[in-house]
Amino acid sequence: MKTSVRYAALLSSLFAGTFGACADVHAAETAVAASNGNGAGDSSAQKTGKATQPASAAAGTAVAASSHEAAAQKPVVSIAEKPASKPLPEQWYTGSLYSPSPALPVPGMIAVEPYVAAGLPAGAFDSNGHLNTRKGAGGQHSISQFSLAKYGITNHLSIYLLPTYSYSWGNHTKHSGLKFNDLPVEFQYRLTPHYTPSITLYFGVNTPTGDYKNLSNASEGVGQGVWALRYGVHSQFALPFFDHAMRVRLWAQVRHPVASTKLRNITSYGTEKGFTGRGHAGPYGNEGGSVELGITKKWVFALDLYHTWATSSSVNGYNVYSKKYINSRTGWSGAFNVGPGIEYNWTSSVGGIVGVILPVAGHNTSRSISPEAAVFAVF
Numbered sequence: 332m333k334t335s336v337r338y339a340a341l342l343s344s345l346f347a348g349t350f351g352a353c354a355d356v357h358a359a360e361t362a363v364a365a366s367n368g369n370g371a372g373d374s375s376a377q378k379t380g381k382a383t384q385p386a387s388a389a390a391g392t393a394v395a396a397s398s399h400e401a402a403a404q405k406p407v408v409s410i411a412e413k414p415a416s417k418p419l420p421e422q423w424y425t426g427s428l429y430s431p432s433p434a435l436p437v438p439g440m441i442a443v444e445p446y447v448a449a450g451l452p453a454g455a456f457d458s459n460g461h462l463n464t465r466k467g468a469g470g471q472h473s474i475s476q477f478s479l480a481k482y483g484i485t486n487h488l489s490i491y492l493l494p495t496y497s498y499s500w501g502n503h504t505k506h507s508g509l510k511f512n513d514l515p516v517e518f519q520y521r522l523t524p525h526y527t528p529s530i531t532l533y534f535g536v537n538t539p540t541g542d543y544k545n546l547s548n549a550s551e552g553v554g555q556g557v558w559a560l561r562y563g564v565h566s567q568f569a570l571p572f573f574d575h576a577m578r579v580r581l582w583a584q585v586r587h588p589v590a591s592t593k594l595r596n597i598t599s600y601g602t603e604k605g606f607t608g609r610g611h612a613g614p615y616g617n618e619g620g621s622v623e624l625g626i627t628k629k630w631v632f633a634l635d636l637y638h639t640w641a642t643s644s645s646v647n648g649y650n651v652y653s654k655k656y657i658n659s660r661t662g663w664s665g666a667f668n669v670g671p672g673i674e675y676n677w678t679s680s681v682g683g684i685v686g687v688i689l690p691v692a693g694h695n696t697s698r699s700i701s702p703e704a705a706v707f708a709v710f
Contacts, residue, residue, distance in 0.1 A: 419569055422576040422625045425674040425682035425707050427633035430580045430621035431565050433531040434521035435483035435709075444479035444707040451700045452502070456693035458662060470697045471507075471550055473499040479707075481519075491517040491535070499550050507550040513541040517561055527578070528568035535561045537586060543599040544592075552599025555612050556592035561585070563616070575625030583618035600646050601659075608648015608657065615641035623674070633684065635670035641696075666693035672703075680709045 426432055435442060452469025454462050477495035484490060493515045500506035517535030541554020563584030569576050591611040594602055600610040619637020626632060645660045672686025688701040 417571075419571060419576040420574060420625070421628060422569075422578075422631070423628055423676035423679050423682065424578055424623055424631060425633075425676055425684045425705075427580070427621040427623060427635045428670040428672045428684065428686045428688060428703055428705075429619070429635040429637055429668075431533070431563070431582050431584070432580075433526055433529045433565060433567060434487060434489040434519040435481060436486060436521075436526040438483050438485050440483040441710045442479065442481040442707070443710075444705050446475075446477050446479070446703060446705040448475045448477070448701050448703040449473070450475070450499070451702070453690075453698045453700050455697045456666070456690075456695065458695045460692065460694050462693075462698065468697075469699055470502055471499040471504060472501045473497055473699075487521045489519045489521075491515070491519055497553055504550050505548045507548075507553070510542060510551065510553040511540060512553045513555060513559075514538045515561060529566065531565045533561065533563040533565065533584065537561060539592075541599075544595050544597075546597040546599070549597055549599070549601070552597075554599060555588060556594075556599075556610070557588045557590055557612060559586050559588040559612075562587075572624055575627070577625060578623045580621045582620075583616070585614055585616040587614045588612045594646065594648060600644065602646060602648070602657070603650065603652075605650045605652035606648055606657065607651070608646060610644065610646045612644045613642030615639075619668075621670075629676045631674040631676070633670075633672040633674055633686065635668070635672075635688075637670070638665060638667050640665040662695050664693070664695040666690045666696050666698070682707050 450471075450473035452472060454464035455468040455470075456462055475495060475497040477493055479491070479493055481489050481491045495512040495514075496509055497512055498507055498509050515535065515537050517533055519531055519533050521529050521531045523529045537555070537559040539554055539556050539558060541552075543552050543554040543556035546552055561584070563582060565580065565582040567578060567580040569578045571577075588611070591609045594600055594606060594608050594610045596602070596604045596606060598606070598610065600612075602608070602610075617637055617639045619635060621633065621635045621637075623634075624632045641664050643661050643663060645658075647658050649656050668688055668690050670686060670688045672684050674682055674684045676682035683704070683706045685704045686702075688703065690696075690698045690700075
């Protein structure tokens with residue numbers, strides 16, 4: 332497991348190095364809360380990105396809605412496909428639960444996708460990768476609603492937003508109330524002339540709109556309190572699948588907080604009442620692949636296979652009540668996830684998907700099973 336985490340770090344570093352030159356211009360699902368590696372999420376969550384991260388519940392909501400952020404970016408588009416020597420059968424897609432999608436192919440095109448996702452705690456992975464299923468180990472129950480909005484500026488460039496609301500409760504902790512999370516804003520540029528096959532670059536920011544300090548209880552923490560760069564790369568292509576077609580997507584994404592933030596009292600970084608100091612969230616992200624297999628023209632089986640990760644976060648300060656100086660640091664965390672789903676497409680531009688995200692292995696992170704449903708449309 333340690334080897335896989337190092338591999339994820341190396342892979343993310345590779346993409347950070349390749350595309351870091353754009354950084355001066357998504358560096359967060361739920362998917363990995365209550366621990367350093369929980370994250371939303373893009374996913375998503377960008378599904379959106381259909382999302383998990385660095386510090387406590389806030390990071391988790393980010394990489395989960397890290398995790399959901401990614402998954403939310405996937406139009407039902409059957410146009411702008413590169414002509415092949417033998418044309419593929421017409422196939423309608425909604426997009427898998429977690430995978431991001433290319434920039435829209437037409438200027439003025441609008442894509443919208445409202446999502447509903449639940450978080451069902453199912454234990455936690457320790458530092459050795461062992462799953463602890465004792466009661467309360469997986470944190471709180473949660474429900475999130477995030478809505479993808481994407482607009483085609485040109486035939487290569489799109490802008491993407493993923494506003495996310497969440498509510499959590501249980502595990503002997505007061506409920507969070509309805510909370511607005513950190514807001515991802517991202518530009519997506521498709522390098523290739525066609526929507527399929529294609530290569531797309533992502534660059535944007537997470538804006539610090541979620542609550543993260545001076546909280547009544549820790550469950551209210553849904554933000555990081557700091558701006559974070561978002562960047563990544565995505566590719567997709569289509570192949571014959573018996574009498575239908577299948578679409579394959581590959582991606583890697585990083586979210587990179589650009590500074591530390593002031594902390595006071597109860598925060599999403601795990602501090603308690605009376606604390607004053609600073610917190611620094613480390614980079615986090617995800618990489619993986621998805622496949623969508625046509626059953627009929629309207630029905631599609633979708634499967635995501637992806638890895639989420641988060642580097643160490645640190646907290647430094649002083650608690651006036653305990654009269655102790657605090658200098659703590661979390662370790663690396665990560666999880667391997669499987670996301671099966673079933674798509675039904677009413678037309679080539681309107682579809683829906685239901686499925687579930689299942690963390691199957693991990694390291695130093697909580698485990699939450701996430702049923703999800705979404706409806707997608709392009710105009």
